[in-house]
Amino acid sequence: MEPPGQPSTSTGAFVRSDKQPQSADPSSSRSTLPHIRPSDPDDIPICVSLAEGTQVFTPPEIIGLAEDLEAIHMGLEPDDRVLTCEQGGRVAGFAHYGPADIAEGTWYLYWIAVRHESHGQGLGQSLLQRVEQEARDMEGRLLLIETSSLPRYEATRKFYLRGGYRQECVIQNYYRDGDHKVIFSKRL
Numbered sequence: 001m002e003p004p005g006q007p008s009t010s011t012g013a014f015v016r017s018d019k020q021p022q023s024a025d026p027s028s029s030r031s032t033l034p035h036i037r038p039s040d041p042d043d044i045p046i047c048v049s050l051a052e053g054t055q056v057f058t059p060p061e062i063i064g065l066a067e068d069l070e071a072i073h074m075g076l077e078p079d080d081r082v083l084t085c086e087q088g089g090r091v092a093g094f095a096h097y098g099p100a101d102i103a104e105g106t107w108y109l110y111w112i113a114v115r116h117e118s119h120g121q122g123l124g125q126s127l128l129q130r131v132e133q134e135a136r137d138m139e140g141r142l143l144l145i146e147t148s149s150l151p152r153y154e155a156t157r158k159f160y161l162r163g164g165y166r167q168e169c170v171i172q173n174y175y176r177d178g179d180h181k182v183i184f185s186k187r188l
């Protein structure tokens, strides 16, 4: 689910949200506000585990994710970046993005995932917005996201549309027969 010559990632994306994370106790809202920072190597097993917990990715995709994150932290993909989202002092999500080869100012969101029990609180949109801002700051013009047409990605596709992405094209039977690649894009 990755562009040619890019890490062996699957689908992924991010956006700005008008929602704020909810806290049952208003006095604890400060600790539950999401904090987005560059990832560090200690995050890798946590990010892989939370991606696995979403039950969206296949075992080979999870292996590919671990390899991608390790490669980045080893400096093998110097242009790629990984952001970690913490909530309440706990890693709650992450995003991996990087520039497309050859093109000028075109970026890919390779991976995005939020801990299953934290879905629907705006963390994904916060991560996506941060990716967009960082890409913009590096003269990014266009952010592309690739995902699958399978029913289990329906909420994910809705998430991208809600973030202002448009469905650019569908490559029929790309991943396997009946599993098409859906490409979303957004001008930054």
Ligand SMILES: CC(C)(COP(=O)(O)OP(=O)(O)OC[C@H]1O[C@@H](n2cnc3c(N)ncnc32)[C@H](O)[C@@H]1OP(=O)(O)O)[C@@H](O)C(=O)NCCC(=O)NCCS
Pocket (backbone or CB within 6 Å): 010, 011, 012, 013, 017, 054, 056, 111, 112, 113, 114, 115, 118, 119, 120, 121, 122, 123, 124, 125, 126, 146, 147, 148, 153, 155, 156, 158, 159, 162
């Ligand atoms: C896609 C994902 C990153 C979104 O993160 P999130 O923090 O749940 O998203 P937000 O709360 O910011 O936005 C919620 C919106 O996304 C959509 N959404 C996607 N998955 C959702 C879920 N499991 N629960 C609630 N909303 C979800 C909804 O359409 C919702 O829109 P709404 O506000 O109009 O109801 C997250 O659901 C996830 O990790 N999914 C599994 C992994 C995945 O699919 N990664 C991308 C592969 S291409």
